[in-house]
Structures are given as C-alpha cells and as structure tokens.
Amino acid sequence: MPKWKVFARVSPDFYILCCTDHGKPRFAPLAVHRFRLIAPRNLPEAQRFTRQYHSYEEIGSVPDRLRWCRLQMGLLQREVAERVGVTTPFYIDMETGACEHTPAAVMDRLAALYGVPVTDLLDGYNRFLYEGQARQIQAIRQRTGLSRAAFARKTGISESSLRAWETGRKTISKKCWERYFREKR
Structure with missing residues (x-):
C-alpha cells in the first residue's frame, strides 16, 4: 500500500498529496472541511427528550421548549446565555422553570435564535407582561x-x-x- 505524504499546502484547508506507486508518482487533492457538529453535548438528556417528545409541537411547557430548542441546535446553556445576553444561571433558571419573569427583549432574542414565535416561549404570566401589563x-x-x-x-x-x-x-x-x-x- 502506498504511503501518502503532503506534497504542497495550497491553502489552510487544501493540500496536494503524493506517493510513489510502482515507481510512478501519484498525486491526489485533500480538502479539509470544517463544520460545527450539531449534536447534543449531553447525549443521555437528548435521548430522554427524543423519547419523551417526538416533535416541538408536542411540548407544552416553556422550560421544556427552551431545552428542546437548545438541544436541537447542539448548544450548551452557557452558549445560549452568551448569545442572548443573560447570565448562565439565569438561563438555567429559565430551562428549569425557576425564573418567573423574563424581560421582553431577552424573549425576542431567544425566539430569533431558536427560530420560533416568541409566543411559544411565553407562559400566561410572561405573555401578560410581554403584551403590555x-x-x-x-x-x-x-x-x-x-x-x-x-x-x-x-x-x-x-x-x-x-x-x-x-x-x-x-x-x-x-x-x-x-x-x-x-x-x-
């Protein structure tokens, strides 16, 4: 079996490889594709959710909807908190239901991040506040x-x-x- 070596680095993500096969040089391109793996970081939690809920529409509680959306995007709670401009403990409280009130601007950013209507992320009380108490x-x-x-x-x-x-x-x-x-x- 021929042993391939890097012949030239064309760019950070593209190389030309070469080897000698029966005395003849052979060349091959190697493209390195980089992408973020969209997979849950906590597989047991994601598996439990998949068994419990087959689709987003089945989920009745706001904390579970938040968790479902986050897991579908393969994000950590810390990453979501950073993206929407809240502390990690505050976001964790949102996912556990310990948070009573969430500012409208935060809910708008969460809805945009998750690609869902903001009303999906509001319980009755927060909807009352969001719509203008x-x-x-x-x-x-x-x-x-x-x-x-x-x-x-x-x-x-x-x-x-x-x-x-x-x-x-x-x-x-x-x-x-x-x-x-x-x-x-």
Whole structure:
C-alpha cells in the first residue's frame, strides 16, 4: 500500500498529496472541511427528550421548549446565555422553570435564535407582561366601569399598587397576576 505524504499546502484547508506507486508518482487533492457538529453535548438528556417528545409541537411547557430548542441546535446553556445576553444561571433558571419573569427583549432574542414565535416561549404570566401589563390592567378595570379607587376597593388591591401597575412603573408579581387578572383577560 502506498504511503501518502503532503506534497504542497495550497491553502489552510487544501493540500496536494503524493506517493510513489510502482515507481510512478501519484498525486491526489485533500480538502479539509470544517463544520460545527450539531449534536447534543449531553447525549443521555437528548435521548430522554427524543423519547419523551417526538416533535416541538408536542411540548407544552416553556422550560421544556427552551431545552428542546437548545438541544436541537447542539448548544450548551452557557452558549445560549452568551448569545442572548443573560447570565448562565439565569438561563438555567429559565430551562428549569425557576425564573418567573423574563424581560421582553431577552424573549425576542431567544425566539430569533431558536427560530420560533416568541409566543411559544411565553407562559400566561410572561405573555401578560410581554403584551403590555399597563394597557391590559387598564382595559380590565375599564370594562368594569369602575374608577381606579372603586376597582381597588372591590378587588382588595391597594390603590397605589393598581396605579403603579396601570402606569407601568411597577411590574405586577406573578402571585398578584394569578390572584387578580389571570382569568379576566
């Protein structure tokens, strides 16, 4: 069997090889192709997801959708966090469901990275915030025909909190959203 050697390096990714076969020189091109292997870094986790979910559309929870998208792209949590401009612990909290609120700009960057509609990555609470808490709370109150003070008294919300939510100066907590506005959309 002939032993091939590098005859010339034409470029960083292209070489000419040569060998001697029965006293005759032979030449062959060698092109080195470099590409990122799109494969999950944690194979057991990816296999579990593949068995659990056969397609993205089957996934109901936002944390699982985030994990599915990341694994399909072969990215680490750290890499996703860097690309969307958050800390790794924050992104991990998003994938585990420990994160209650994610800023709209981060959700937009995640949706763009994963190539999915941003609404796919929002639970009810974050969708409420994303679509404009102030406008929605005002609309809910106005449908009742009550003034801010009357609505606050009727629901048991402090008038100052209601004012801060309606003006957007304060983000409503998930607990308050669940208690007062979840079912009223």
